[in-house]
Amino acid sequence: MTAVPPSALGHSYGSSTEQCTVPVARRVDCHPQPGATQENCEARGCTWCATDIPNAPSCFFSEDSGYGYSLVTLDKRSTVSLFGNDISPIVMDVEFQTKDRLRFKVSILGEDAIIRPTPHQPTIDANYDVEFSPDSSRFQVKRKSTGTVPLVDMFFSNQYLQITTAVPSTSVYGFGEQEHVSFKHNMDFVTYGMFSRDQAPTPLANLYGVHPFYMCVEDDSNAHGVLLLNSNAQDVSLSPNPSLTFRTIGGILDFYVFLGPTPENVIQQYTEAIGRPHMPAYWSLGFHLSRWGYPSLDVVKETVERMHQYDIPFDVQHFDIDYMDRRLDFTYDKTNYAGLPEYIKELKTEGMHSVIILDPFISKDEEPGTYRPYDLGQEMGVWINNSDGVTPAIGKSLPPGYSVFPDYTNPRTVEWWTQLCLEFKDVLDYDGIWIDMNEPSNDLTGQLPGCAANDINNPPYIPSITGRSLSQKTLCPDSKTYLGEHYNTHSLFGCVVQQATGKRAFVLSRSTFVGSGKHAAHWLGDNNSKWKDMHYSIIGMLEFNLFGIPFVGADICGFNSNTTYELCLRWTQLGSFYPFSRNHNAEGNAAQDPAVFGAQFAKIARSALRIRYSLLPYLYTLFFESHVHGNTVVRSLMHEFTSDQQTHGIDTAFLWGPAFMVAPVLQEASTII
Numbered sequence: 001m002t003a004v005p006p007s008a009l010g011h012s013y014g015s016s017t018e019q020c021t022v023p024v025a026r027r028v029d030c031h032p033q034p035g036a037t038q039e040n041c042e043a044r045g046c047t048w049c050a051t052d053i054p055n056a057p058s059c060f061f062s063e064d065s066g067y068g069y070s071l072v073t074l075d076k077r078s079t080v081s082l083f084g085n086d087i088s089p090i091v092m093d094v095e096f097q098t099k100d101r102l103r104f105k106v107s108i109l110g111e112d113a114i115i116r117p118t119p120h121q122p123t124i125d126a127n128y129d130v131e132f133s134p135d136s137s138r139f140q141v142k143r144k145s146t147g148t149v150p151l152v153d154m155f156f157s158n159q160y161l162q163i164t165t166a167v168p169s170t171s172v173y174g175f176g177e178q179e180h181v182s183f184k185h186n187m188d189f190v191t192y193g194m195f196s197r198d199q200a201p202t203p204l205a206n207l208y209g210v211h212p213f214y215m216c217v218e219d220d221s222n223a224h225g226v227l228l229l230n231s232n233a234q235d236v237s238l239s240p241n242p243s244l245t246f247r248t249i250g251g252i253l254d255f256y257v258f259l260g261p262t263p264e265n266v267i268q269q270y271t272e273a274i275g276r277p278h279m280p281a282y283w284s285l286g287f288h289l290s291r292w293g294y295p296s297l298d299v300v301k302e303t304v305e306r307m308h309q310y311d312i313p314f315d316v317q318h319f320d321i322d323y324m325d326r327r328l329d330f331t332y333d334k335t336n337y338a339g340l341p342e343y344i345k346e347l348k349t350e351g352m353h354s355v356i357i358l359d360p361f362i363s364k365d366e367e368p369g370t371y372r373p374y375d376l377g378q379e380m381g382v383w384i385n386n387s388d389g390v391t392p393a394i395g396k397s398l399p400p401g402y403s404v405f406p407d408y409t410n411p412r413t414v415e416w417w418t419q420l421c422l423e424f425k426d427v428l429d430y431d432g433i434w435i436d437m438n439e440p441s442n443d444l445t446g447q448l449p450g451c452a453a454n455d456i457n458n459p460p461y462i463p464s465i466t467g468r469s470l471s472q473k474t475l476c477p478d479s480k481t482y483l484g485e486h487y488n489t490h491s492l493f494g495c496v497v498q499q500a501t502g503k504r505a506f507v508l509s510r511s512t513f514v515g516s517g518k519h520a521a522h523w524l525g526d527n528n529s530k531w532k533d534m535h536y537s538i539i540g541m542l543e544f545n546l547f548g549i550p551f552v553g554a555d556i557c558g559f560n561s562n563t564t565y566e567l568c569l570r571w572t573q574l575g576s577f578y579p580f581s582r583n584h585n586a587e588g589n590a591a592q593d594p595a596v597f598g599a600q601f602a603k604i605a606r607s608a609l610r611i612r613y614s615l616l617p618y619l620y621t622l623f624f625e626s627h628v629h630g631n632t633v634v635r636s637l638m639h640e641f642t643s644d645q646q647t648h649g650i651d652t653a654f655l656w657g658p659a660f661m662v663a664p665v666l667q668e669a670s671t672i673i
Helices: 040-041 263-274 297-309 340-350 372-380 411-425 485-499 531-546 564-575 599-614 617-628 646-647
Strands: 067-070 071-074 090-098 100-109 126-134 138-141 147-157 162-166 173-175 190-194 212-217 223-229 234-239 243-248 253-258 316-319 353-358 432-435 506-509 521-523 653-656 661-663
Touching: 071 147, 090 485, 100 190, 100 263, 173 531, 190 661, 212 234, 212 646, 223 263, 223 661, 243 411, 253 263, 253 599, 297 316, 297 340, 340 353, 372 411, 485 506, 485 653, 531 564, 531 653, 564 599, 599 617, 617 653
Parallel strands: 316 353, 353 432, 432 506, 506 521
Antiparallel strands: 067 071, 071 090, 090 100, 100 253, 126 138, 138 147, 147 162, 162 243, 173 212, 190 234, 212 223, 223 253, 234 243, 653 661
């Protein structure tokens, strides 16, 4: 990593006219929300110089932005203010955690203000140094062997925190959850929002999970990683200087730096900090079959039977919301799914396993005394409440009527959830739980009767998230949870549901957060039956291995729309090598299980899946290495051939561990094998 002079980060000197000579690539955006003009830019004390380069900022920071250091207390040293309510002084807490891991936090003076050893008094023999410059808002995390990772330009206000870091190369990976079109990021003024949302995969949209972690492979082939541990709505902008700008609207700036030096070392160090991935059950590494749209148990039986007739390897049958009575959690349809308890037992006797879906909202409008999950939850007081902290937040989702939302940050809710899961297992002897829509999803914009007009629901800055709204398809930010306002805990919802469920043999979750790999597997959401989505699934799989969630896969053949014979065949060949291998699609689409297309398709699918099954001992060993040492299970070619620059951008092939490469066909109209 190479030290970068102040001018390389686009600091301005002199008038706006003079700044038009500064290369656009060096600019750090001083008006990150839409609607920048020269007038409102300069009113902030920032510099204006219009540009035609797409997404490049015309409004950018001046030299005297940010905070200057006095030991580890930071005082604001300019009049620049983006959204007001700036806080000064603030405190930096630096902790040398291991020889390859550093943590530093920036918070309000008086909160977490204990200084654990200062940068000049490390208590371990670290492979890095930390250096402060007393006359600027700059400090450096220096790899002793080669150079530095500088971090600069901090802004700290009541609802807006920002920090910019130069990165030593453009080989940057991570940030999620989004549908990225390449594994190696485009650095040309791209911004990614991170705020959990029920949002089908779309490039640049914030999806189900939040992972503010990136890895950078430096020009000398050393690698480092950085985590911003923050659960508030946030975004990150990637600039061609190259540099990154983190923005969040709450909490503190709590960073972990991982020094590697190999990409695999970075992920090992990262998972050591956030928690090692769980060890999956061996049976769950087999092939899974699912769909939303089995109208009856008879259709499920017919599907399973034709899979067996074609001798296609198959271990796990999933049951989507079709099995429920009117989409009510902890019920089953005794008409269309009559005999389901007996059928699940029959599958067990054949050596198969069953997974049921549960959603994190509970209907409140059933007849009193007829729906135990609501009655028990009401008695135990387990719901997320309105801003008054007393009345339950009421939204609308899949069940009939209106719904309430369990607050899984409350220990009583964990008791409630555990009790219901155990009682329901006595009804349906399931082997795993699939948790969907746990962002949490809500068909309304906020709860009834809407969100109040205040700074919590409508903060001065809204990160670059879908709809520029914190309440779209979820609850109002000023709703109250056991841990505080939903404003701060929203993106944790999926993770705490997993923690409440995570002692089961198999837990599959749509929403994830930092550390979710300790408890659950993940699938990449409601993808489309398109060739590009098949390619993007490789990128998502590689990224979630960076995030410490290696048990991951995409819906084979696609979730939305009808697949085609050729696409589904190629996707089945690829999906046979997802760590989590499941065919799943949406209601209203044609069946797409591997047995529905006839004998020739079944023969090819059977061949690909048999290769998977023959390699399960190796895959299981990779998961053991992940669980014990934090390794990736699936990794990019760059992980093993880091010094070869050509591998840095390859995302059409991948490795199982260090020894087995998969190079699927991803183009239409290729010769069918």
